[in-house]
Amino acid sequence: MKEIQQYLLKLEKCFPEIPQARKKLLNQLADHCLNIRKSQSILRLMYVCVHNSRRSHFGQAWGAAAAGFYGFKDVFTYSGGTTVTAIHPNTVAALKRAGWKIIKLTKGKNPVYAGFFDYYRQPVMFYSKTVEHELNPIRNFTAIMTCSETEEECPLVYGADFRISLYYDDPKIADKTPQQNKTYDERCRQIALENLYLFHRILQKT
Numbered sequence: 001m002k003e004i005q006q007y008l009l010k011l012e013k014c015f016p017e018i019p020q021a022r023k024k025l026l027n028q029l030a031d032h033c034l035n036i037r038k039s040q041s042i043l044r045l046m047y048v049c050v051h052n053s054r055r056s057h058f059g060q061a062w063g064a065a066a067a068g069f070y071g072f073k074d075v076f077t078y079s080g081g082t083t084v085t086a087i088h089p090n091t092v093a094a095l096k097r098a099g100w101k102i103i104k105l106t107k108g109k110n111p112v113y114a115g116f117f118d119y120y121r122q123p124v125m126f127y128s129k130t131v132e133h134e135l136n137p138i139r140n141f142t143a144i145m146t147c148s149e150t151e152e153e154c155p156l157v158y159g160a161d162f163r164i165s166l167y168y169d170d171p172k173i174a175d176k177t178p179q180q181n182k183t184y185d186e187r188c189r190q191i192a193l194e195n196l197y198l199f200h201r202i203l204q205k206t
Contacts, residue, residue, distance in 0.1 A: 003099025030201040044141035052081030080131035094184040
């Protein structure tokens, strides 16, 4: 989609703003992904946070979009948590502002959304679920921990062949404040930028 392409093209010029400490972690993750691609064709990334309502969905969304932006067709992204809540409406709204086409498919306390970043690719399905949910992989996947709380509540991610901590500040601190949209947009952008850097690094070293 044109809006997503433009969003990512602008972000591609912003890699220098990523702190070196973060780049070190992202480079480590990229090296692992490269090793996986050498041994098998499919790369599975699961983004994890406790409630699977904000940061992990941003991760799943932008992991898929960044992989698609650089032409990877064998990358699958997932998200999960330790408890089931719902994807937060502010998360959905931030993704829409960034250019995602998002359609609400079901109603209820934990609605399902389909998110489109490219009409020629499968949509990303957004709804809250646990790490162990039947639609998440049970082996041969990489766990990306997006919040520090998961280290305490989810010390082990069974089936993961690699686990890395990439913590992000929780945008919920701005819920129902004048800074709400700005804070969500900043977190959405940060996670998009770092996923873009990750797949750019993988492409460079492929």
